[in-house]
Amino acid sequence: MDFRLSEEQEALREVARDFLAARWPADKMRAALDAQPALVDDDVWKEIVEMGWLGVAAPEASGGIGGGVVTAAVLAEEAGRGILPGPFLSSLTAALAAESCGDDVLLGEIIEGRSRVALAVEEPGGSWGPDAVCLAATPCDEGWSLSGTKILVRDGQEADVLLVVARAPDGLALLKVPADVPGLARNRMLLMDGQSASELVLEDVRVGSDARLGGGEGGLLEAYEKATVLCAADLLGSAQASLELATEYAKERVQFGRPIGSFQAVSHRLADDLMKLEIGRSLLYGASLALDDRRENASALVSAAKAWLNEAAIAAVESALQIHGGVGFTWEYDVHLHMRRVRCNVACHGDADFHRDRVASHMDAALAAEGSGP
Amino acid sequence: MDLEFSAEDEAYRAKLKVWLAENLGGGKGSVNELMKSATEGGNKDPLAGARVWPRKLWEAGYVGLAWPKAYGGQDASFTEQVICAEELAKARTPPMINTIGLSIIGPTLVQHGTEEQKKRFLPRILRADDLWCQGFSEPEAGSDLASLRCRAELDGDSFVVTGQKVWTSLAPISDWMFLLTRSDPDAPKREGISYLLCDMKTPGITVRPLRNAAGGMHFSEVFLDQVRIPRENLVGELHGGWKIARSSLDHERSGLSGVLALEETLGRLWRMASQIDRGGEKAVEGPTTRRLLAQHWIEIEGLRHLGYRTLSDQIAGAAPGAGSSVGKLFASDLRSRMARTGLRIEGPLAQVAKRSPHVIDRGRWHAAYFDALGHAIGGGTSEIMRGVIAEKVLGLPRATED
Numbered sequence: 001m002d003f004r005l006s007e008e009q010e011a012l013r014e015v016a017r018d019f020l021a022a023r024w025p026a027d028k029m030r031a032a033l034d035a036q037p038a039l040v041d042d043d044v045w046k047e048i049v050e051m052g053w054l055g056v057a058a059p060e061a062s063g064g065i066g067g068g069v070v071t072a073a074v075l076a077e078e079a080g081r082g083i084l085p086g087p088f089l090s091s092l093t094a095a096l097a098a099e100s101c102g103d104d105v106l107l108g109e110i111i112e113g114r115s116r117v118a119l120a121v122e123e124p125g126g127s128w129g130p131d132a133v134c135l136a137a138t139p140c141d142e143g144w145s146l147s148g149t150k151i152l153v154r155d156g157q158e159a160d161v162l163l164v165v166a167r168a169p170d171g172l173a174l175l176k177v178p179a180d181v182p183g184l185a186r187n188r189m190l191l192m193d194g195q196s197a198s199e200l201v202l203e204d205v206r207v208g209s210d211a212r213l214g215g216g217e218g219g220l221l222e223a224y225e226k227a228t229v230l231c232a233a234d235l236l237g238s239a240q241a242s243l244e245l246a247t248e249y250a251k252e253r254v255q256f257g258r259p260i261g262s263f264q265a266v267s268h269r270l271a272d273d274l275m276k277l278e279i280g281r282s283l284l285y286g287a288s289l290a291l292d293d294r295r296e297n298a299s300a301l302v303s304a305a306k307a308w309l310n311e312a313a314i315a316a317v318e319s320a321l322q323i324h325g326g327v328g329f330t331w332e333y334d335v336h337l338h339m340r341r342v343r344c345n346v347a348c349h350g351d352a353d354f355h356r357d358r359v360a361s362h363m364d365a366a367l368a369a370e371g372s373g374p
Numbered sequence: 375m376d377l378e379f380s381a382e383d384e385a386y387r388a389k390l391k392v393w394l395a396e397n398l399g400g401g402k403g404s405v406n407e408l409m410k411s412a413t414e415g416g417n418k419d420p421l422a423g424a425r426v427w428p429r430k431l432w433e434a435g436y437v438g439l440a441w442p443k444a445y446g447g448q449d450a451s452f453t454e455q456v457i458c459a460e461e462l463a464k465a466r467t468p469p470m471i472n473t474i475g476l477s478i479i480g481p482t483l484v485q486h487g488t489e490e491q492k493k494r495f496l497p498r499i500l501r502a503d504d505l506w507c508q509g510f511s512e513p514e515a516g517s518d519l520a521s522l523r524c525r526a527e528l529d530g531d532s533f534v535v536t537g538q539k540v541w542t543s544l545a546p547i548s549d550w551m552f553l554l555t556r557s558d559p560d561a562p563k564r565e566g567i568s569y570l571l572c573d574m575k576t577p578g579i580t581v582r583p584l585r586n587a588a589g590g591m592h593f594s595e596v597f598l599d600q601v602r603i604p605r606e607n608l609v610g611e612l613h614g615g616w617k618i619a620r621s622s623l624d625h626e627r628s629g630l631s632g633v634l635a636l637e638e639t640l641g642r643l644w645r646m647a648s649q650i651d652r653g654g655e656k657a658v659e660g661p662t663t664r665r666l667l668a669q670h671w672i673e674i675e676g677l678r679h680l681g682y683r684t685l686s687d688q689i690a691g692a693a694p695g696a697g698s699s700v701g702k703l704f705a706s707d708l709r710s711r712m713a714r715t716g717l718r719i720e721g722p723l724a725q726v727a728k729r730s731p732h733v734i735d736r737g738r739w740h741a742a743y744f745d746a747l748g749h750a751i752g753g754g755t756s757e758i759m760r761g762v763i764a765e766k767v768l769g770l771p772r773a774t775e776d
């Protein structure tokens with residue numbers, strides 16, 4: 001029984017935090033809101049790859065660090081805190097997907113930075129997740145023919161390979177699609193936080209039969225759970241940073257002759273935000289560990305973490321904006337950068353009701369198994 | 375990270391489960407049997423039946439787990455404490471009448487009591503020989519506890535205490551009261567308070583039960599008129615009672631046993647929602663109710679994993695993190711939310727009185743509702759707890775001057 005991060009994990013967190021604070025100033029993110037979507041500079045990206053961050057979860061045998069989802073969540077949290085744009089999280093998400101679906105070659109290429117890979121799940125239609133996938137994978141002479149549309153593919157515009165979730169005759173499938181394949185059109189979708197995403201339109205795109213990853217539907221669903229957990233970790237990082245900004249400001253800002261943090265309307269709001277984030281932190285690492293340990297309630301815990309952090313993070317960034325007053329509402333201040341990122345992540349991989357419905361389905365099964373009776 | 379208990383811990387759990395199964399059944403020698411026979415045969419102690427269970431549990435080694443063996447405790451590990459609390463919460467056990475002694479004054483004496491006090495009081499708390507009540511709040515000293523006025527004047531070898539206490543739970547059946555008194559009226563308010571132990575049979579004590587909003591008789595007013603308390607019943611230093619009272623409020627727990635109670639409540643809510651009709655379908659099939667119940671599942675898992683963090687800190691001997699301070703407040707809020715959900719699922723029938731034959735679930739949700747709202751007041755209001763989190767964890771400036 002030890003539900004604490006290890007010394008190594010805490011050390012990695014510190015390294016990541018210092019590195020991002022030094023190498024990725026928030027001003028670059030601000031600039032991206034008016035110009036091209038933000039991607040980290042090539043030299044920063046190179047260092048991130050060299051530090052092995054993309055292999056943080058993968059087993060050592062596959063060229064990774066062997067930290068599992070828990071350690072990946074630590075880095076995703078720091079990316080959220082540091083307002084780090086792509087392609088770090090999209091690449092880490094793709095690495096976890098390659099691992100879940102047993103493609104060691106692709107995993108190695110991602111970890112070593114030889115290939116930029118983006119996971120394409122969501123489609124038009126207003127919902128989220130593999131269940132809502134319509135994009136068809138039809139068997140053909142070469143292997144597979146793919147037709148359909150993907151949206152909100154993070155860093156899809158810059159990817160060399162797209163990991164496309166499709167519906168094959170025998171169930172959901174994950175297929176590798178080279179970015180330059182005929183029949184694939186990529187259109188940029190600008191995100192409100194300055195990050196890059198794509199719409200992919202596939203019209204009879206042909207890929208070989210070896211393009212389909214293994215692991216079956218189970219591997220694919222696991223990949224989506226991991227993507228969701230990283231998104232939740234990102235939310236926690238932004239929210240925690242916002243809470244800290246607001247708390248520091250409340251200590252310093254004097255009105256009516258007192259620091260505003262001494263007023264209960266302010267301090268109780270921050271105490272509530274802290275409470276929500278501590279619950280969210282507990283759920284996030286509980287869900288990450290459950291994925292690593294392959295517990296049967298892992299998917300319900302993932303949904304719990306995402307549903308909870310969606311709402312807790314919004315509360316924290318809105319408090320930060322409100323407590324900073326007019327200053328917080330300026331372009332130069334960082335609060336809106338966190339708010340934009342949180343607003344994007346909240347709508348990414350399922351909103352709170354989407355995940356509450358998934359938890360309710362889990363309860364249906366769990367309580368039926370328990371046997372009902374008054 | 376791992377959330378597994380060790381093989382030794384699981385063996386401990388298995389042994390406890392066997393013991394519980396053997397003793398909680400209805401057969402000969404079972405607790406139920408003993409409780410019935412305790413009050414027969416002209417026993418003058420009206421609480422004889424109620425003492426059976428705590429005493430039996432102690433004899434088996436499942437009470438006072440955190441306390442030293444020298445005073446009847448178990449010196450048990452943190453994981454054993456959690457496992458024991460969990461299994462007791464899962465089993466349908468009779469109530470423990472000595473909870474206040476076990477959870478508040480006992481740990482305080484372990485930490486701050488003299489050797490004589492520990493030897494004299496701790497074993498009697500464990501065996502449920504002595505029941506205790508708490509004399510902290512006063513009519514003019516609620517959330518602002520440090521402004522209490524109950525006067526204690528040193529006169530030779532004893533204190534003479536005069537004043538009034540209020541919201542004192544279980545006062546009429548208590549043998550002892552631990553109380554805070556104003557021993558130095560001239561000192562700053564937190565520096566003139568002494569922590570005393572008072573025999574409830576001492577002349578000058580009047581207990582007047584108060585009926586609470588839910589209709590129950592759980593707490594009382596206690597009037598003290600020239601009550602003599604021997605000086606040996608002072609806990610800690612003269613005028614040093616405030617810090618001791620604060621430390622007794624700080625006995626952080628992982629709260630994991632409370633999680634099991636909430637889990638059981640959620641199971642009840644789900645079953646009720648599966649049986650009650652709402653607009654042509656079962657309530658549990660409607661999206662609003664489903665999501666509300668799912669939200670409670672999420673909240674309970676959040677609290678459970680927060681508890682694992684606190685427990686892990688305790689095991690490692692690390693200072694409790696930010697998490698432990700918010701657990702109590704969150705649990706208290708969650709209890710209220712779940713009770714509200716119960717009344718909401720009842721729908722129109724939520725109006726029906728408990729004693730009406732038409733009431734659902736024997737009025738459980740009304741009781742749970744009042745109980746939860748009471749919990750948000752007793753033992754430090756939610757507002758006071760938010761203030762403590764703001765000050766101690768976030769480091770925000772205090773709202774008040776003193």
